[in-house]
Amino acid sequence: MQAEYDIVVIGAGPAGLAAAIEAKKNGIESVLIVERDRELGGILQQCIHNGFGLHYFKEELTGPEYAERFINELIELRIEYKLETMVIDLTKDRVVTMVNSRDGLMTVQARAIVLAMGCRERTRGALNIPGTRPSGIFTAGTAQRFVNMEGYMPGKRVVILGSGDIGLIMARRLTLEGAKVLAVVELLPFSSGLTRNIVQCLEDFGIPLYLSHTITRIEGKKRLEGVYIAGVDVNRQPVEDTEFYIECDTLLLSVGLIPENELSKAADIKIDPATKGPIVNESLETGVDGIFACGNVVHVHDLADYVTLEAQRAGASAAQYVKELLPRKRTGISVRAGQGIRYVVPHFVNVDNLKDTLELFMRVDDVYKEKNVIVKLDDEVLATIKKKRLVPGEIEHIKIKAKMLKDKAVSSITVEVQKEGA
Amino acid sequence: MYDIAVIGAGIIGCSIARALSKYRLKTVLIEKEPDVANCTTKANSAIIHAGFDAKPGTLKAKLNVLGNAAFDELCQDLDVPFKRTGSLVVALKDDEIPTIYKLHEQGKNNGVPAMKIMGPDELRQIEPNINDDAQAALYAPTCGIIGPWELAVALAENAVDNGVEILLNSEVENIIKVENGYVLFVNERNIYAKYVINCAGLHADEINNMVAAPNFQIMPRRGEYNIMDKSVGKLVNTVVFQCPSKLGKGVLVSPTVHGNLLIGPNSEDINEKDDFETTKEGLKYIYETALRSVKRLPAGFVITAFAGLRARCERGDFIIEEAPGAAGFINVAGIESPGLTAAPAIADYVLDILKKMQVEMVEKPDFIKKRRSVVRFNELTNAEKQRLIEQDSRYGKIICRCETVTEGEIVDSIHRNAGARTLDGVKRRVRPGSGRCQGGFCSPRVMEIIARELGIDIARVVKDHPESYILTAQTKELDIDNSDDSGLLT
Numbered sequence: 001m002q003a004e005y006d007i008v009v010i011g012a013g014p015a016g017l018a019a020a021i022e023a024k025k026n027g028i029e030s031v032l033i034v035e036r037d038r039e040l041g042g043i044l045q046q047c048i049h050n051g052f053g054l055h056y057f058k059e060e061l062t063g064p065e066y067a068e069r070f071i072n073e074l075i076e077l078r079i080e081y082k083l084e085t086m087v088i089d090l091t092k093d094r095v096v097t098m099v100n101s102r103d104g105l106m107t108v109q110a111r112a113i114v115l116a117m118g119c120r121e122r123t124r125g126a127l128n129i130p131g132t133r134p135s136g137i138f139t140a141g142t143a144q145r146f147v148n149m150e151g152y153m154p155g156k157r158v159v160i161l162g163s164g165d166i167g168l169i170m171a172r173r174l175t176l177e178g179a180k181v182l183a184v185v186e187l188l189p190f191s192s193g194l195t196r197n198i199v200q201c202l203e204d205f206g207i208p209l210y211l212s213h214t215i216t217r218i219e220g221k222k223r224l225e226g227v228y229i230a231g232v233d234v235n236r237q238p239v240e241d242t243e244f245y246i247e248c249d250t251l252l253l254s255v256g257l258i259p260e261n262e263l264s265k266a267a268d269i270k271i272d273p274a275t276k277g278p279i280v281n282e283s284l285e286t287g288v289d290g291i292f293a294c295g296n297v298v299h300v301h302d303l304a305d306y307v308t309l310e311a312q313r314a315g316a317s318a319a320q321y322v323k324e325l326l327p328r329k330r331t332g333i334s335v336r337a338g339q340g341i342r343y344v345v346p347h348f349v350n351v352d353n354l355k356d357t358l359e360l361f362m363r364v365d366d367v368y369k370e371k372n373v374i375v376k377l378d379d380e381v382l383a384t385i386k387k388k389r390l391v392p393g394e395i396e397h398i399k400i401k402a403k404m405l406k407d408k409a410v411s412s413i414t415v416e417v418q419k420e421g422a
Numbered sequence: 423m424y425d426i427a428v429i430g431a432g433i434i435g436c437s438i439a440r441a442l443s444k445y446r447l448k449t450v451l452i453e454k455e456p457d458v459a460n461c462t463t464k465a466n467s468a469i470i471h472a473g474f475d476a477k478p479g480t481l482k483a484k485l486n487v488l489g490n491a492a493f494d495e496l497c498q499d500l501d502v503p504f505k506r507t508g509s510l511v512v513a514l515k516d517d518e519i520p521t522i523y524k525l526h527e528q529g530k531n532n533g534v535p536a537m538k539i540m541g542p543d544e545l546r547q548i549e550p551n552i553n554d555d556a557q558a559a560l561y562a563p564t565c566g567i568i569g570p571w572e573l574a575v576a577l578a579e580n581a582v583d584n585g586v587e588i589l590l591n592s593e594v595e596n597i598i599k600v601e602n603g604y605v606l607f608v609n610e611r612n613i614y615a616k617y618v619i620n621c622a623g624l625h626a627d628e629i630n631n632m633v634a635a636p637n638f639q640i641m642p643r644r645g646e647y648n649i650m651d652k653s654v655g656k657l658v659n660t661v662v663f664q665c666p667s668k669l670g671k672g673v674l675v676s677p678t679v680h681g682n683l684l685i686g687p688n689s690e691d692i693n694e695k696d697d698f699e700t701t702k703e704g705l706k707y708i709y710e711t712a713l714r715s716v717k718r719l720p721a722g723f724v725i726t727a728f729a730g731l732r733a734r735c736e737r738g739d740f741i742i743e744e745a746p747g748a749a750g751f752i753n754v755a756g757i758e759s760p761g762l763t764a765a766p767a768i769a770d771y772v773l774d775i776l777k778k779m780q781v782e783m784v785e786k787p788d789f790i791k792k793r794r795s796v797v798r799f800n801e802l803t804n805a806e807k808q809r810l811i812e813q814d815s816r817y818g819k820i821i822c823r824c825e826t827v828t829e830g831e832i833v834d835s836i837h838r839n840a841g842a843r844t845l846d847g848v849k850r851r852v853r854p855g856s857g858r859c860q861g862g863f864c865s866p867r868v869m870e871i872i873a874r875e876l877g878i879d880i881a882r883v884v885k886d887h888p889e890s891y892i893l894t895a896q897t898k899e900l901d902i903d904n905s906d907d908s909g910l911l912t
Contacts, residue, residue, distance in 0.1 A: 086826075088800075123862060124726075126724060130704070134885075142865060146893060150880065153897055221696060221698075221887075
């Protein structure tokens, strides 16, 4: 084990794997990837359902199959990795402190870092659902790990709060394993999951989806005994006389993912309150020199395939940085989320780093139908894009030709959903 | 045949058991729950009060101040997290200012040291985030914060180190008076003890009524709390109280010894002694009331909510006395706030009662005063971490990411005396699952370790109560019979 590496990648999920591979392919010999779990692949290893790889490989794979392709490549490229190794500190000077059973405590100086720690699930506590605190309440991902990795069932009669993708996938998974999924309850008037998952995981199995509903109370002193569900008004507040009770022994929560940025904060990296991930530029470099970030640590993605593509750019950028080929101009174009847009990534653009196009990734803040998305360069409208339907659950992409940004001295790009009647 | 049976392993029972373990007495500590500290001790404000609240002349006043002074040495001996942060009682309106002067006087009468009244500027130097309405405050530097269940666990462990027996999952169903003592019926077993000390908390009246005429009643009063993420843990530096009302000391905002922020409690009389529900109204009330004393209290940083029950009794003071007509049966009841603070002094007070009863109290020369220290990996220096992992590689395996808890710490918490047997038991001792992900990542790993160390199937690992099972069956297999929980009992 060396004390110095050109690039240290933190996390070996889809983001970390792709970033490490891309860095190596870009000529960086000394790459280390650090993973806290027992094997490479991250959460992909517990996602045994299919639907991975449709964009990237143009074929349908399961999570472990998707991971395996990258793991094999990583091994072929002889990229050094450490498993069951936890990074416990990171400084802005790119000193990584990590720990495992075999090597003990290690301190490594890296020339560049790629952050790929992924995200965690929101919990019951974050929602502050009143009631008792029995066993039988799981985040959907934890239940997924129990069923798919450990081989145990979390319960028999299940209610799922939140219609995020993991919740939908688990509704199907638990049904196939013989549990009865009684309801999926969604606070919003629309699902935050992918349409294909609503169809394949709920409708195909006759599982009811209660939109504009929430869980108001949890009952059961020892094991969960039931939940109270109520419809919500336009302000998302429960409407009392709509309350009903479902007897169940298990509640899964699929109520959102939060990028895991405790290490980023330790390294003084600025976090965007909207994405809860680092503020990054077009090269996925954070506000701290030589520290890059990709995947769900930056913002929660819809599909692993998109994580891979973003991570490849981060890995390539980190390689350029190490080779001192990444233009260092820090100021550039600021990218702004206007009306109706919750966030846009990247947050800054240095046009010198762009090849042909700049790709912007964004989420809207509500459901919009038949609306225009407007892209402005400073105050000038660059493009008006007609959209049949915009939903917060699906990321929108917009590509801008680099030439357009280079020709004019643009200082800001704003994306917005056009107001009514405009 | 025991000299002394202590009923209830909350903070009071554990304090008394540990105090008794200094003497050549055969002592048994009997607890109906699957772990020590499993009721009121695990759900309260976690404050070591200075002692200005209680009326002068009461047991509460006397034992609060005596107890408070005992915590430095006690927590050092037992390696329990404790910090004297000081407290502020804040006057938010003009008409509250007389109240803080009254509390100041009362505190002086009770013997509380070093209090002072602070004006608005001095107040803001200590608490920059205090609400703009705050005009003055009573500052009491001896107030502290503690891990209450960690203290109870440490007391229980040290008591066992010194020869006390603990029976968990053991509910006292009946007691009968016999010659020279009592027989306690517990899990179809008869336990004979010469003396009985009733520390049954919420159920102390029911235990009393087994041997004596009803002479007090415990009426549960519920308090709800929120714990907030460590990122807002430094919003206050001291325990910030509002002026007390009839219902209690009101909603406080306090740092915790683990770096989180605690807000609560409300105060609600309820009928059932096992009603630990949080309510929408209660949680809303504590948040809105906490906002009165502290500005910039972010709503989005809640990591969990809980409710605890105060064992309130109509007499208004602690009851620490021989039960009427039941020789050798001592009630320690109605121990609501400041019971946690008073606990060390209550234990001494009980020892004095026993001495007066002519119990032969011979000190053990070999009493082990200090508990074997607890490893807290994330508090060590890098060099210490390295050394520790070289000695035992399990300290190199981080199981809980949020709180940086290692496998070594979890294994140790299971194998100590009065060790953890459940997921919550491990959580309370060494904190995996207490962080922002609330066990999302680590609970499967912690369960695996518990199963391995106790030699049971993972599906038999429970959250807390024997019926609070977590897993129902292996996938593609028949149900596991959860009714046989013998593997979980100590």
